[in-house]
Amino acid sequence: MKRKAVFYGRRFGESAELDPNMWAVPYGDMMTNLMIFFLILFALTTIQQQALKISEDRMFVKKLEKFGKISLTADKIKVTFSQDIIFPKGSPDVSESFKGVLLDVSDYLKNNPGTVIVEGHSDSTPLRWGKYKDNWYLSAERGWSVASELIKNGIDPKRLQIRGCGEFNPVASNETETCRAKNRRIEMTILKIKTEETQRFIYYKTTGYENINDISKRFFASDKFLNQIRELNSGKIDDKDCVAKDTEILIPYQP
Secondary structure, X not given: OOOOOOOOOOOOOOOOOOOOOOOHHHHHHHHHHHHHHHHHHHHHHHXXXXXXXXXXHHHHHHHHOXXXXXXXXOOEEEEEEEHHHHOOOOOOOOOHHHHHHHHHHHHHHHOOOXXXXXXXXXXXXXXXXXXXXXXXXXXXXXXXXXXXXXXHOOOOHHHEEEEEOOOOOOOOOOOOHHHHHHHOEEXXXXXXXXXXXXXXXXXXXXXXXXXXXXXXXXXXXXXXXXXXXXXXXOOOEOOOOEEOOOOEEEEEOOO
């Protein structure tokens, strides 16, 4: 009896030669799978980074909430501090006890390079003594005092905006002391927007009536940074290019 022929791997009559392009099918499948794998890996990494950032923001908020009112959104953190816990009464100078709080703020800002807006607010009680002609002037200087502490702690001045609002943006009436205390405040808004590479500065305090040309030559052995020193310290340099004794000025840091 004649046996029936059985063929494996190809149909009867087909060429026994393999298609030279057959490798493209498994290669394409492999590349597709790799692409899907890396997309999943990228998504997981992004989710992890966002989770870490959210955790960092919450830790920062938790640390500061006992000192002021905190508002956290996707694009900014706003902290409202009562001026009564930052400054001695009638003074623009930050108290020693609050400088530690600003160190915590500075540590957070070093890892979150966004613009920082510092606003000083006051109540409507007229000033009748001291060097301050009105509350607007005092609120601006208090805002500057907070910003200058951040600069001392290594925060780039280019990231900072200082605003003095006086008594013109109250959050409560000025009819009682409790309400006036609410109006005396510093509002710090940290925007989650990246800025340029930070530039470092030296915070220099003059020991006498000093000329900025001499200061520039002392630090840089030249006067090429004179214009930058003038721009950084507007209002502190007189028409003779001199700075009064015991005045703190910013000097560009050039390693």
